[in-house]
Amino acid sequence: MYKIVGFPRTRAMRVMWLLEELGEPYEVDPALPQSDTVKALNPSGKVPVLVDGDAVITDSVAICTYLADKHGRFTFPAGTLDRARQDSITQFGVDVLEGALWTAAKNTFIHPEDVRVPAVKDVCRLEFEQGLKTLEALIGDGPYAMGETFTIADIIVGHCSGWALAAKFDLPKEGPVYDYFKRLRERPAFQAMMAKVMEAA
Structure with a gap:
């Protein structure tokens, strides 16, 4: 186990x-x-x-x-072009979406108060918003980041959407990115994970 x-x-x-x-x-x-x-x-x-x-x-x-x-x-096999594209989307999720969220978090409650820069959170929100526009282009017709195949890239990006809600970042209320995040939340495994997270809260 x-x-x-x-x-x-x-x-x-x-x-x-x-x-x-x-x-x-x-x-x-x-x-x-x-x-x-x-x-x-x-x-x-x-x-x-x-x-x-x-x-x-x-x-x-x-x-x-x-x-x-x-x-x-x-996941796609290592050494394939599909894997390279999958890794690229995963890295986009970490660099752009998570990067904005993590920087905002560090300047909200993680760093000592005397070194926080609250104003940077406005930049983080802008970067996150721009990242969502890029995400729309990346997922295209979907349904997932790699087309018909659900991969760990979706897990990384999907987790960022939940983080964004908790951090009160704006998420689309309609459109392709909204539909994409909704599909991820509807997966049985996601719901099973969330049930366990809530139990541990």
Whole structure:
């Protein structure tokens, strides 16, 4: 059984979602970021951490990539053009969408108050809004980022949409991106993951 170390209302949600999609059993140790439990596994103190037997893997994107490759699902094979495009969309989700959300979060409650720059959150909102326009072009006719195939790129981008709601960033109320996020939320594995997240809240 896989073990996820990290409070569920974090990027641990991405790993939980993928494991629900895979139908693989897992347990969650709801350790907080920077806790002794997490630092013993990841010197940065960041979550999630995946424990697979004697192996420890950090970073949600690396974990999801590892699990998808290991099980041969929700990813395209390494070395293919489809995989390169999938990785490109995944990286877009991290760099652009998550980048804006994470910078806003750090300047809201993570950094010490005396070094926060609240005004940067306006820039973050603008960058996120521009990122959603790019996302619309990337998904095209969909239904997923890689066309008919649901991949971990959708998990990374989809998680950012939930993060945006929590951070009170604007999301489309109609149109292709709205429909895309709605499709992701309607997936049974997403709903199963959210049920577990709510139980741990």
